[in-house]
Every structure is written in structure tokens, then in C-alpha cells.
Amino acid sequence: MIKTIIFDFGDVFINLDKVGALEQALLNFKLENIPEDMVHINSLYEMGLIDNSEFLEFYETSFPEITKDKIIEIWNSILKDFPHHRLEFLKSLSESKKYKLILLSNTNDLHIEFVKSYVPFFKEFESYFDVFYLSHEINLRKPNPDIYEFVLKENNLIASETLFVDDLKENTESAEKLGINTWNIIPGKEDVTTLFETKKELFS
Structure with a gap:
């Protein structure tokens, strides 16, 4: 589960x-x-x-x-739009209280400051997570195994009870080696809002 x-x-x-x-x-x-x-x-x-x-x-x-x-x-220039339906999905997920929600992103100060300046709901987005990890703040970076070990240890997580969603195969493969369940989402073809349909075997 x-x-x-x-x-x-x-x-x-x-x-x-x-x-x-x-x-x-x-x-x-x-x-x-x-x-x-x-x-x-x-x-x-x-x-x-x-x-x-x-x-x-x-x-x-x-x-x-x-x-x-x-x-x-x-x-x-790499940063584009943030579709509002994904925020609504996260809000609903957070309000359900069924799961601990963690953000784990490879990013940097310039990108985050830029996002804050043009995504009006960024603070709301952040508030829906129990923990919010940005690589430049924790001095760790995906796909290095130590970042996943850090998250598991810091939050007392059991790998087999954890799902990691990321768009890069190298990141999900690294997490899988630690026993973490993964969804390597395909941008443009899959949407995070279909999580429970796409990975239903993990939630049934």
C-alpha cells in the first residue's frame, strides 16, 4: 500500500x-x-x-x-506554463489526507524566483505538500542515490510504501534500485492528474 x-x-x-x-x-x-x-x-x-x-x-x-x-x-527559457488543473488535482489529493506528499525537484535559485514571479499560485502549490525539497537547498541532486536515501531517512519512509513520480528515466531508475515504486511520466503524452488510473495497481 x-x-x-x-x-x-x-x-x-x-x-x-x-x-x-x-x-x-x-x-x-x-x-x-x-x-x-x-x-x-x-x-x-x-x-x-x-x-x-x-x-x-x-x-x-x-x-x-x-x-x-x-x-x-x-x-x-526552459520554464513554461503551469496548468491550473494540476493544481486542483494536488489540492484534492492534499485535502484527502490519504498520503504524505513530498516535492523533490532538481532546480536552482534563479528558476524558483522566476516561477514565483509569474505563477500566482506558487505559494498555494507549495502549501499542499508536507515537505518541499529543492536540490539547491539540500545540496543533493537526482539521480544520485543519496538524495533518495536522504528523503527516506528524513521522513521515516518505507521504500515499498512510497511512490516517486518523475519525467526522467535516469531519476526513476535510480529510485527503483532502492525499492521505491515509480512512475516515469511521459511529458506531452501523460498527465499527473491521471495518477490513480495509470498506477491503479499500486492503489487498489
């Missing part, structure tokens, strides 16, 4: 444009692919191991012809 549901944020509740954001970055930075040093910096930033100024300094130094505001615009 599932007692706890852990949700990702991006492409589970808020829509992302990963392809478009990558294309915009490559175009503006005049790159054919994302170099390893950039991947490394982005990872450090998502884990909160460098702050906004250090993150932006890397990009400003690497691409001096691009303004700080443009760098931030490119960085935030």
Missing part, C-alpha cells in the same frame, strides 16, 4: 521546454553542444554549491558579448 507520494516539479506540474531552451542556449552561445565545464557548473548550481553571482560570473566570463540579463533570460 502506498502511503507517501514524492513528486518532481518540472514536466510533472509545470511544463518545460527542454528542447527549445537547449536550442536557444546553443544559438546564443554559438555552440554545437554543451561543453563539460558548463554541465559541471550547472550541476554545482543545482546543488547549491555555488551561488547566483558565481554561476552568472562563469557565463559572463565565458561569453562576454552576452549581457547578464540575456544570460538569465536564456537560463529561464
Whole structure:
């Protein structure tokens, strides 16, 4: 029986444009692919191991012809709309009191501040979770196993009684190795609001 549901944020509740954001970055930075040093910096930033100024300094130094505001615009271009029906689903789930609800998101300060500025119901969204974990605040990042171990331990969870919903296969596969039930949701084809129909075998 599932007692706890852990949700990702991006492409589970808020829509992302990963392809478009990558294309915009490559175009503006005049790159054919994302170099390893950039991947490394982005990872450090998502884990909160460098702050906004250090993150932006890397990009400003690497691409001096691009303004700080443009760098931030490119960085935030991945974030799209947050369909209200998903908020209503979460609200109903929270009010049912049947499950402990946890958010577990790989994100960063610039993204969260941007979301807060244009999603008017972000605080309401946050209030429906019992625990709200953002990677840059806990210095851990998916798909590293230690982030799932941290969540299980901190909340005294039993893996077999826990369901994790995420759009990235590498993240759900890592959680599965710890015995956590998963739903690797397919953005554009599946919607989190169909949770109980899609994973009915876990709730029957």
C-alpha cells in the first residue's frame, strides 16, 4: 500500500521546454553542444554549491558579448506554463489526507524566483505538500542515490510504501534500485492528474 507520494516539479506540474531552451542556449552561445565545464557548473548550481553571482560570473566570463540579463533570460527559457488543473488535482489529493506528499525537484535559485514571479499560485502549490525539497537547498541532486536515501531517512519512509513520480528515466531508475515504486511520466503524452488510473495497481 502506498502511503507517501514524492513528486518532481518540472514536466510533472509545470511544463518545460527542454528542447527549445537547449536550442536557444546553443544559438546564443554559438555552440554545437554543451561543453563539460558548463554541465559541471550547472550541476554545482543545482546543488547549491555555488551561488547566483558565481554561476552568472562563469557565463559572463565565458561569453562576454552576452549581457547578464540575456544570460538569465536564456537560463529561464526552459520554464513554461503551469496548468491550473494540476493544481486542483494536488489540492484534492492534499485535502484527502490519504498520503504524505513530498516535492523533490532538481532546480536552482534563479528558476524558483522566476516561477514565483509569474505563477500566482506558487505559494498555494507549495502549501499542499508536507515537505518541499529543492536540490539547491539540500545540496543533493537526482539521480544520485543519496538524495533518495536522504528523503527516506528524513521522513521515516518505507521504500515499498512510497511512490516517486518523475519525467526522467535516469531519476526513476535510480529510485527503483532502492525499492521505491515509480512512475516515469511521459511529458506531452501523460498527465499527473491521471495518477490513480495509470498506477491503479499500486492503489487498489
